[in-house]
Amino acid sequence: MMRDQDWFGAAIRQPTRELRRRTGDLAAFAEIREVELSNGQERGVRALQIRNADGLEIEVLVDRAFDIGDVRYRGVPVSWRSGNGYRHPALHEVEAEDGLSWLRTLDGFLVSGGLDHTLFGGEVDASQYAYPPKPTVRHGLHGRLSSLPARLLSVEEDWRETGGVLRVRGEIVQATSFGEHLRLRRTVEVDIHGAGFRIDDEVVNLGFERTPHMFLYHINIGWPVVDEGTEFVGSVQRHLWQSPSTEEQGAPHHTLVEPRRGFVEQVWEHELAVGDDGLHRVALLRADGAFGVELAWDPEGMPNFFEWQNLRDGQYGVGLEPSSHHVGGEADARADGSMTWLEHGESRRYRTSVTLLDGTEATAAARARVLGDEG
Template identity: 70%
Template sequence: MTTFFDTPIPTAELRRRTGDLSAIAGIRETVLDNGSERGVRSLVLRNASGLEVEVLIDRGFDLGGARWRGLPFGWRSGNGFRHPGLHEADAEGGLSWLRALDGLLVTGGLDHALFGGEYDASHYAYPPKQTVTHGLHGRLTAIPGRLLSIEEDWHDVGGVLRVRGEVIQATSFGEHLRLTRTVEIDIFGDEVRVHDTVDNLGFERTPHMFLYHLNLGWPFVDEGSELVAPIRRQLWASDSTTEQGVPHTPMPAPITGFVEQVWEHELQAGADGDHRVALIRPDRELGIEVSWDARTMPNFFEWQNMRAGQYGLGLEPSSNHVEGEQHARDTGELTWLEHGERRDYRLAVKILHTPDAITGSVDAITNIPL
């Protein structure tokens, strides 16, 4: 079957053939209006090549549903994109975040990520608050964002669909951090790009942790799907990896009652300073390449959720090791932001949909000197 948009078509020629370029590509503003999702604002970016991604404004500007030419690649947990007003940050021993975990990208931060606990807060100089308690992966997921701009930037040939927003995490006598996020896809293209800046608007020295919980689902995750990564060594693995004996690659079929497995892999960055991994389907007809800046997110976790009904794989760039905040404090590895200081992050998710793209990605990753 002919795929019309495998080769970009000049915009002037497209205008001759349609009265509205949104027939080809565009951004649609929506509001989810049923069940636990009711009231969540979202933006759907849809390009000419068949890439579609949903930006959840009211869920920390994270990424929800994602499809390539009709095939889903973002993982769905069954939780739905719950309205943040339903979130109970301190419930279930700090694990209530699991009730909000859904979609392609769920970001951990801004002052805490990884498992929770109680931590020193004396740096905020508020005597009644000597400690602060964090749940799993922090508070960002349940904070509504502020939409700053929507751009459908058509060029002579192609162009870019771009949205920008900000999320403020703040409390009196505590942190006052801002995430500014840009999400973009090319009008003709197969890649989602996320550009993030976190800065400290407050005047107190504030801890900062950041994690991308990037979640992939079936049919990209399937029995025999292979994780390709320049792994120098494995720094950590959950006890379940020994007890269940399931390797980090290839992926098994769904398993009833599977206990999540988490691996921390030490990766070797490429010559461009980026970390890069890929997931390749067993038939080698489709894959996904993920890349990010190794300088600001030097650590990487693989989250295997091979449980039947929850089947998915998490690829998780992180600013910190899996041991979490207390370990980072004890070792001096925790990032502290002074007033006006910032950290920049970027993430790219590319669909590999041709034999050349798959071969090129695999060769590029496996040829990185360890």
């Protein structure tokens, strides 16, 4: 699936001082470019285009919660595209469509859910905020986070003696008078050499009221990684929940089917084993083993995981979803005592890495890591 670029890999891994002898600008090999999208519903959305020396390109959407839009590796598209585009947040109507308007923002590689609510919407008690005119609060699907613009904190091209790191930081504040006041600070790092990137998030309660906190990553992968026969690989201990459509459509969780007209979305909640390194890992691997995506994260912050299949014509994609809470959502979490409550100054940390797998050796190694068979 990939062309042989071993000669270039060897050449580019020279000491940085040698690369400087061969170009007037190291941006020839790796860079971060600040741009603004300028057409249609995307007009005015700031983005950071990060490109490393091995052909990895990712796009951080500053005005879309510092989420990640397009991802490519050596020209191969990895991220799922829904057709919505990266809509400017000013166009988003959070309360519309009975809380399902979030679906109009769902596009690209990472769409984050939170910060005080994830999963399906509803009405919950808000008495902790001591504001009598609003005794309850209503939430839509996956909360408000994904339609909030970030404040760009820093852009760093940290070249070292060999390689280095491309790093961007931003923060998003979700706040209202007499309600939540939560801040997400996000760091995205791409090694100058390599086939992956890292997301490091910290959420803190800046308010002085005890505040609910829920967090979810909707990591969306499309064709050609998602294809008929593509395999979901995970060390699944048991299935905690699955949507009713899984019984009717004959589409299993572990092997993807071809696009189907009118396919009804399918969701599983898998209980995953923790690896020897203390991480949760899953992967999507093409049937021919030529390419794949591996996801690893710290289960301390996100102990739960959902697999989302949207295998219909024109929407063909899979979501890998680490989550702070079970699929029952906020009402269930409040009822069973599993809700996360943050007091003033309390925080939670989330660490995740994404690796693009180029070739059969890389996909075989990822399978062994995920299943704990590295020997």
